[in-house]
Amino acid sequence: MTAVVEVRDAHVVHRARTGGLFRRDRVYALTGADLSVAPGETVGVVGESGCGKSTLAKVLVGIERPVTGTVSFGGRELWAMPAAERRATVGAGTGMIFQDPSTALNRRLTVRRILRDPLDVHRRGTRAEREDRVRELMSLVGLPRALADALPGQLSGGQRQRVAIARALALDPALVVADEPTSALDVSVRAQILNLLLDLRERLGLALVFVSHDIQTVRRMSDRVITMYLGRIVEETPAGRVTDAARHPYTRALFSATPGLLDPVEPIPLSGPVPSATRPPSGCPFRTRCWKADAVCAASMPDFSAASRPGHRFRCHHPVQEDTPTRDLARQEP
Numbered sequence: 001m002t003a004v005v006e007v008r009d010a011h012v013v014h015r016a017r018t019g020g021l022f023r024r025d026r027v028y029a030l031t032g033a034d035l036s037v038a039p040g041e042t043v044g045v046v047g048e049s050g051c052g053k054s055t056l057a058k059v060l061v062g063i064e065r066p067v068t069g070t071v072s073f074g075g076r077e078l079w080a081m082p083a084a085e086r087r088a089t090v091g092a093g094t095g096m097i098f099q100d101p102s103t104a105l106n107r108r109l110t111v112r113r114i115l116r117d118p119l120d121v122h123r124r125g126t127r128a129e130r131e132d133r134v135r136e137l138m139s140l141v142g143l144p145r146a147l148a149d150a151l152p153g154q155l156s157g158g159q160r161q162r163v164a165i166a167r168a169l170a171l172d173p174a175l176v177v178a179d180e181p182t183s184a185l186d187v188s189v190r191a192q193i194l195n196l197l198l199d200l201r202e203r204l205g206l207a208l209v210f211v212s213h214d215i216q217t218v219r220r221m222s223d224r225v226i227t228m229y230l231g232r233i234v235e236e237t238p239a240g241r242v243t244d245a246a247r248h249p250y251t252r253a254l255f256s257a258t259p260g261l262l263d264p265v266e267p268i269p270l271s272g273p274v275p276s277a278t279r280p281p282s283g284c285p286f287r288t289r290c291w292k293a294d295a296v297c298a299a300s301m302p303d304f305s306a307a308s309r310p311g312h313r314f315r316c317h318h319p320v321q322e323d324t325p326t327r328d329l330a331r332q333e334p
């Protein structure tokens with residue numbers, strides 16, 4: 001089956017925001033990322049702040065161009081397309097939902113205009129058909145029609161995120177990327193927005209990439225979970241058994257520190273802070289904090305190994321033994 005989107009060996013390097021005009025360090029935001037998303041599947045992306053989750057999300061929807069590597073949509077290389085074709089492919093094929101709907105929506109436009117805008121830009125149907133589509137989108141995300149002429153500032157946070165979701169769906173994309181879609185919302189409306197995304201995914205057969213700090217939510221939403229560390233994808237695990245089936249020590253440590261697990265464990269303590277993305281360590285980037293690291297880990301970053309379960313791969317010289325419960329690691333290893 002052709003992937004909706006496929007990223008191969010993507011590298012993204014930024015100029016550091018600090019350091020003065022003439023001395024700007026490079027930030028290695030994404031290093032050799034490979035990811036393929038199949039039609040209708042949900043891929044969760046987890047990792048600590050600054051590990052490159054948003055950068056990967058932007059690469060997937062063509063907002064960020066990797067310095068090297070490829071991004072293919074339906075088997076066609078995005079950055080080899082002429083600009084107009086690329087815009088049309090990305091605009092119609094993907095939708096992005098950002099963290100904070102207050103800043104993601106143009107506050108001078110009414111809900112109706114916000115939702116009609118992508119239809120106008122991509123010249124979808126007659127004017128009357130576009131108005132019909134706006135009404136349809138509002139009902140799809142549970143917004144009352146009476147809000148069509150409201151401005152974003154007149155809506156609640158949850159309603160604004162519904163508008164952002166409706167806008168992302170306007171052109172019927174095959175892929176929606178949601179980057180921390182609930183973290184700026186009141187706790188009381190988070191569940192409603194997550195349930196809406198789950199419902200839309202089922203009804204529309206969307207492929208969904210879901211980026212979040214909230215590991216429990218990622219587990220609940222996803223078919224597969226991608227763990228990132230310092231710009232690299234270090235593990236890809238089927239979501240169902242991620243807490244005890246993960247083989248990468250970092251995934252285990254991350255999950256062990258998650259509050260509210262059904263089967264709570266002692267968090268695995270990690271030594272030291274996350275290294276800077278301007279000077280990542282040699283070899284495996286996690287080695288400076290890993291209790292299993294040795295000289296081999298400093299010398300090279302291993303390629304992905306396939307675990308015995310389908311859809312499970314990891315990059316580690318000293319993986320956690322298969323089926324070792326995390327509670328045993330927390331007691332023994334560090």
Ligand SMILES: Nc1ncnc2c1ncn2[C@@H]1O[C@H](COP(=O)(O)OP(=O)(O)OP(=O)(O)O)[C@@H](O)[C@H]1O
Pocket residue numbers: 014015016017027028029047048049050051052053054055056277
């Ligand atoms: N435009 C930019 N200019 C300079 N550095 C950037 C830029 N965008 C991101 N970075 C840096 O790239 C790295 C990856 O950032 P990214 O936003 O992708 O991480 P993240 O995992 O999404 O973080 P968070 O969970 O805090 O949103 C970080 O070190 C960040 O500071």
